[in-house]
Amino acid sequence: MRNDYTTDISTIKIDEDSFVDIYNLYWEKVFSVCYANLGDEEPAKGMVQEIFKSLWERKDQLEITQSVERYLLRSAKLKVFEYIRNKKIREQHHESIAARQVQAVNYTENEVMLSSLSDRLRSLIETLPGQCRKVFRMSREDGLSNKEIASALFISERAVEYHITKAVTSLKSRLTEYSF
Template sequence: MSTLSSASSPTRITEDSFKEIYQLYWRKVYTVCYHSIGDPELVKEMVQDIFKSLWERKNELEITQSVEKYLVRSAKLKVFEHFRNEKIHEQHLQHLGSRQVQAQNYTEHEVLAQSLSERLASLIERLPSQCQRVFRMSREQGLTNKEIASHLLISERAVEHHISKALFSLKTNLPEYAL
């Protein structure tokens, strides 16, 4: 004779009824989970968690529907929880991955900028002294052609010539960068 009460009155779980419930419904719970998950090992863990929770809550739990419906609902909720946690985990990994890529890109850009800066400084050092002086005053100090001409006591046309010469030299020696 069954130790389970009918669906109309609440079911209290005892050790004997738990064993009976497990024997009657573990396959059904497994099938519900397996149909959605497809991984036998993961599904076994889920079934174990469902029945473990049922046993741990046996004193406060009152099942007012059929035990089978309760367990099927628990299995569906467990599957939903699995997919929700999997989605959260995936989003977390994507976020971490994008932060890592950003950090790598930042580092890569810093290295490239430093390398370009060193190459540029080296190329500027190789310019003739007057050309170098005019170019630095223009690009590094931000002086106008008129101010440079006044400082160096040369014509504005000569300043333009030196800047053009410097830019041509840099463009020729740094073809991968547009100046």
Template sequence: MGTVHSSFNHKITEQSFTWLFDNYWEKIYELCYQQIRSHEDARELTQNIFESIWKRRNELHIEGNPEHYLMRSAKLQIINFYRDTKIREEHQASFSSEYRDFDNCTENEILFSHLNQRVSSVIETLPGQCKLVYQLSKNKHLSNKDVAATLNISIKTVEYHLSNANSLLKKSLKEFI
């Protein structure tokens, strides 16, 4: 699969997935970044697209130009990102207007403690390397490059683990948003 194909009419194998990832990751990332203007969010959206393809590889059958399929997937991810961002902003605005006058330090401390405990418990459930990558990045404040060098893994692997950890944290902490 060393050449660029104008059509891609077969199920996703590990080899074809690797080819798709190697040939289209940057292009999809650039499209997401142009629309969102956040490197972290663009990486997460791009990672979500390829993760979805990998998870559905046994039933997914891309016909025609894979670039068209990936671009449509990216556009849908971008639309969902903006929809989710708008909903989150509406919830935050509602929350802050309801609690603008909230000034009880003891209750804030309890809520903060509960949030910290929840974050810690979610981090503890992460798989080994994902947990280690997250802790080096967030607790030790290492850059993705430094985490990759420390663990002798690629930067994209670091980004993959961080994306998974962030996704799990977002799902687990919805009640705090």
């Protein structure tokens, strides 16, 4: 004879037979709650199994103050909420990983472009006339002022300005021809 599982479970000793009865009576309702909230059959089935597995594993420690049905349906709702929360956390984690990968790809791409541009710029500087190249390097690479360059090369500051302007104009026009 089957027990009435709509009463307080604390009066019911869950053994293998009563567990089978409870499972057969309520698994469809538990599944319905899970499926209705998720719309996905596989996770809903897994949740049903987890709920009944937990019921069996904790049968000796459980103190349920409501009917078995209410306990199981509440467990199903909590399991669904937990699944949705964890799914959102996983999605955020995946989005974060994807964003970092895009940044890494962009960083790598930028490094390659910078290296290529630097190589191109070095080769263009090498094509500048001798004095113009020397003045440009002293200004841009060594960080010297026009006055210091003029003093070091024994030329006027006006000549230094002329060479820098000539170098920058030449490099700009030749770099704009260079496509990425």
